[in-house]
Amino acid sequence: MPFTLKKTIEFIVEEKKADFLFTVKGNQPTVLDTIAHLQLENGPAQFQTIERGHGRQETRSIWTSTRFVKYVPLPHIQQFFTIRRDVLNLKTGKSTTEFAYGCTSLPPERGSPAYLLSCNRGHWSIENSSHYVRDVTFDEDRSQIRAGHGPQMMACLRNLTIGLLRLAGWQEIASATREFAAKPWHALRFLGL
Template structure:
């Protein structure tokens, strides 16, 4: 028996990757059938993404389902492209948060009140963005270099 998601969404696109001691399976179903029912500006497609992580022996570790809305029309992004865009989004998010957590040791920050935490997060994001804008992708190395030579930091921002 088919569920309602199978009726609304056409056949799925599936990726399977093995690495880091696990197997990750991602499935996406994309449809325009719900566009008239979604009160979201410029909706062109909706999607259902299912992610499953297995141990190498096949034991299910985690399973999650997410729904998405996009303004990208089907002729510009099929299911494969939308899944790739979704993965790219999380790659960017994870890359930023990893740098903030590990390189800046943000989780151990003592700044916890008022606007301090937001201000420091903004300054950290600014530093990361400036480094990457100038092709300095090793943020830890860039921090050490600028820490030894603060005048370079001023030059980086044009002062």
């Protein structure tokens, strides 16, 4: 069975009895155009967060709508959302603005703007805690393993390593890998061998 977004949504909602929230990109032009044409961001934001850190101030605003969900050729969509991310570099004063469009199976009574923004933000914390570590610490992007199931197996092994180290209390995965590289017997003891 080939992968399609429609089948994935049906599997999540109908078989797993779960909900979804995803950001719509260019590979779903009908959905993207529908949300973009709603121009939700023209009204006042329904929820907003402001965070400061790492030399910048980031303002995230969200708008949601149930209008036109029935016209999108995907099942179980209950809401559309638009997220605007304004980032101000506190040192240079330069600011950037990005928009993200998405949809969810959560109806408004279970998926408030604050909750949807939090879920979207949570996706990036997963991205940052897993993929970033794999890219930087394990240099995954430059891996020469490209054939067959090799790339998936290596990603699984890297994820397993990161997960085990985090369970053991390591916050800095790079420090742990340096420790075990310098003292391999510590790695064996860590694994109970």
